[in-house]
Amino acid sequence: MMRRALLFGLWLAFATACGDDKPDQPKDAGVDATETPDAACFENPQTHAEIINACTTAQKVFKKPSLPLLNQDGSLPQLPP
Amino acid sequence: MRGLTLSLVAAGALSAALAATPRAAHAVPCDQVAGLTNPVYLQVGDTQLSLMKRLARAMRDNTPRPVSLIFTTSGSCTNIRAIYDRTPLAAGVNVQYVPSIAENATWDPATSATLTCQVPAGGKVPDVANSALFNSACTTETPPATVHHARGPVQAYVMAVPKASSQTAITFEEAYFTFGFGMGGMAAPWVDESQLFIRTVTKSTLLAWAANIAVPADKWKGVRRDGSPMVVADLEASTSPEKAIGILGAEVYDSRRNTLKSLAFQAKGQYAAFWPDSSPTSFDKRNVRDGHYTVWSPTIWMDTEAGGAPVSADARYVVDLIAGRSVTPAPSFDMTAVIAAVGLTPDCAMGVTRQFEGGPLSLYKPAESCVCKYEALVDQSSCAACTTTCAAGVCRNGFCEVR
Numbered sequence: 001m002m003r004r005a006l007l008f009g010l011w012l013a014f015a016t017a018c019g020d021d022k023p024d025q026p027k028d029a030g031v032d033a034t035e036t037p038d039a040a041c042f043e044n045p046q047t048h049a050e051i052i053n054a055c056t057t058a059q060k061v062f063k064k065p066s067l068p069l070l071n072q073d074g075s076l077p078q079l080p081p
Numbered sequence: 082m083r084g085l086t087l088s089l090v091a092a093g094a095l096s097a098a099l100a101a102t103p104r105a106a107h108a109v110p111c112d113q114v115a116g117l118t119n120p121v122y123l124q125v126g127d128t129q130l131s132l133m134k135r136l137a138r139a140m141r142d143n144t145p146r147p148v149s150l151i152f153t154t155s156g157s158c159t160n161i162r163a164i165y166d167r168t169p170l171a172a173g174v175n176v177q178y179v180p181s182i183a184e185n186a187t188w189d190p191a192t193s194a195t196l197t198c199q200v201p202a203g204g205k206v207p208d209v210a211n212s213a214l215f216n217s218a219c220t221t222e223t224p225p226a227t228v229h230h231a232r233g234p235v236q237a238y239v240m241a242v243p244k245a246s247s248q249t250a251i252t253f254e255e256a257y258f259t260f261g262f263g264m265g266g267m268a269a270p271w272v273d274e275s276q277l278f279i280r281t282v283t284k285s286t287l288l289a290w291a292a293n294i295a296v297p298a299d300k301w302k303g304v305r306r307d308g309s310p311m312v313v314a315d316l317e318a319s320t321s322p323e324k325a326i327g328i329l330g331a332e333v334y335d336s337r338r339n340t341l342k343s344l345a346f347q348a349k350g351q352y353a354a355f356w357p358d359s360s361p362t363s364f365d366k367r368n369v370r371d372g373h374y375t376v377w378s379p380t381i382w383m384d385t386e387a388g389g390a391p392v393s394a395d396a397r398y399v400v401d402l403i404a405g406r407s408v409t410p411a412p413s414f415d416m417t418a419v420i421a422a423v424g425l426t427p428d429c430a431m432g433v434t435r436q437f438e439g440g441p442l443s444l445y446k447p448a449e450s451c452v453c454k455y456e457a458l459v460d461q462s463s464c465a466a467c468t469t470t471c472a473a474g475v476c477r478n479g480f481c482e483v484r
Contacts, residue, residue: 040352041352045372045444046444047441048441048442048443049350051371051372051433051442051443051444052348052350052351052372052373052375052442053350053351053352054371054372054373056355056359056368056371056373057359058355058356058359058360058367058368058373059345059355059356059359059360059361060345060353060354060355060373061249061250061345061347061353061354061355062352062353062354063250063251063252063347063353063354065252065254065255065268067254067255067258067267067268068267069258069262069265069266069267070254076254076257076295079261079262079296079297079300080261080262080265
């Protein structure tokens with residue numbers, strides 16, 4: 001479980017580090033219709049974070065939108081008043 | 082599966098407009114309508130209209146205990162207040178009911194309009210009120226001791242776009258910028274606030290989404306609509322389909338799949354986006370049931386009690402049926418089939434739960450599982466069939482359920 005969580009963390013780190021220089025052209029990375037579980041998933045989920053990232057054969061979409069207002073650390077800015 | 086698909090699509094072809102506009106000609110007081118025996122008045126969310134129509138039909142012809150459901154729709158928060166404060170439906174206001182088989186054998190809950198009668202003189206406090214989300218999302222006050230609560234089937238919510246849109250998914254962060262900032266959020270292509278079709282602040286659809294994308298209900302940007310049919314109409318009529326997006330109950334969307342499509346949603350901290358169902362074309366709500374799709378709420382059903390006993394035994398009978406509890410006498414219809422047919426998920430088929438709107442998910446094992454039966458109704462079940470006993474699990478409704 002720990003190894004899987006570590007791999008998942010690394011995957012997330014790489015995923016969020018990838019930039020996109022075309023902010024006005026959002027793109028969906030495409031539908032994964034292969035119905036195979038993803039490598040970065042949890043086989044025996046127990047917590048919320050593991051449940052939503054549990055292994056599944058369901059179709060999924062990998063999306064990495066370009067959001068200019070995201071803070072540099074990836075956090076969200078406060079909502080406007 | 083094919084039957085369910087056809088049923089939902091057929092519903093979409095005709096029901097949105099018809100269901101929202103019950104036949105109102107010559108409405109008379111409900112207590113003067115012949116045949117409306119054992120009336121139970123309900124005030125429910127508009128996402129529950131399909132359930133009301135199908136259940137009302139079944140209850141009128143429920144031979145062991147016929148009950149006439151007389152219902153009206155309003156926002157969940159309004160419904161909660163109605164039963165907490167005992168606010169009566171005003172005399173003369175139109176409410177809906179459906180015909181029995183004897184009265185109209187061809188009436189179809191998926192495509193036919195409801196009938197209308199008027200609240201009798203003196204008004205009527207609803208016997209049953211429904212919230213399509215946790216009550217705590219509307220009010221944090223302690224409920225009156227006289228209000229009995231039951232958790233009913235799970236209601237999923239979707240973000241829908243016109244069929245012509247090329248979009249397939251939306252992330253938590255995109256939704257935050259789209260609806261929290263509007264045009265200024267620069268979350269292309271959803272940057273035109275006239276193309277963001279949302280709901281008013283008492284509606285479960287908005288409140289559920291608000292809790293899942295961290296944008297308070299009163300902060301949302303977009304065009305606020307009072308009813309789901311209006312959001313459907315907005316999306317279908319949009320001349321900018323790529324920029325258009327709206328929020329709907331999943332069962333409302335399920336009936337409009339011929340003109341709309343739902344977006345897969347990627348929750349905060351999730352590695353991919355998922356639809357409520359295991360694919361965009363299925364109806365199995367598998368991702369709701371196992372936690373991959375996070376935007377859902379239990380429906381809450383409330384009736385009044387005094388001294389621990391229900392004020393209306395018929396109302397409690399209806400509430401218990403919806404909540405999946407055993408009732409006496411057993412109904413002459415299959416309640417799980419009714420729930421599955423309208424796009425809701427029975428609690429007994431859920432594998433996850435939560436304690437408040439948008440709250441963290443945890444694993445859940447219902448006391449008496451109906452996963453096999455539910456899957457057989459909406460797709461196909463891989464469970465072993467049985468008649469009396471199973472090598473493993475419990476034989477129930479023809480399937481070997483895990484418990």
